[in-house]
């Protein structure tokens with residue numbers, strides 16, 4: 400695992416945006432895996448800035464998001480569909496036909512999960528996957544468990560996650576109790592992984608992810624086995640490891 404400790408949140412975001420922009424410049428038809436949450440907001444801002452300098456285009460890029468809340472419609476302000484439109488897609492020249500996010504309102508969720516996996520496979524797999532990390536070590540919405548869940552599936556969210564994400568909702572009751580998430584195998588099949596973490600509340604989980612045992616009780620620990628992970632942290636999140 401390559402580890403970059405950035406001076407602050409802005410530098411973390413810029414470094415990650417530079418890496419993704421390079422990926423697109425080198426391979427204009429890249430398949431990108433995208434993440435949501437508070438952490439990558441600065442990253443998307445920096446990526447849009449680079450795009451606006453005219454150095455590359457998203458015309459041939461395909462994207463797959465990690466996850467979506469179960470039951471939230473695309474137009475819901477808390478949905479990851481909405482987040483992605485606001486933070487990235489409406490600012491760039493991507494063909495929306497090439498954008499893929501699990502449909503949290505699909506009637507047949509099992510079929511939705513199967514079809515999502517299939518689409519990723521048909522696109523040739525993910526070239527670069529962006530990840531954040533939950534304070535309990537989740538990646539995507541793969542929560543701590545007794546086993547690693549392999550492929551795209553419906554997840555029951557942990558109380559800790561519901562609580563952490565309630566800051567984006569007007570009350571904790573509004574936070575969905577479940578979500579559709581890419582599985583661990585799907586994520587591990589990506590050629591390159593970029594993991595971002597910022598703030599002191601992530602320091603402990605980052606330390607355990609790097610130095611602790613590989614266990615489904617800390618899903619991100621599996622990344623120790625991936626051959627091409629770049630972890631970019633700000634000073635606070637990088638405070639607890641050597």
Ligand code: GLP
Pocket residue numbers: 434435436437438439465466530531532533534538539540560564
């Ligand atoms: C959310 C998302 C994850 C994200 C994580 C951390 O629940 N499903 O993809 O990485 O939690 O979020 P944040 O960056 O807001 O701390």
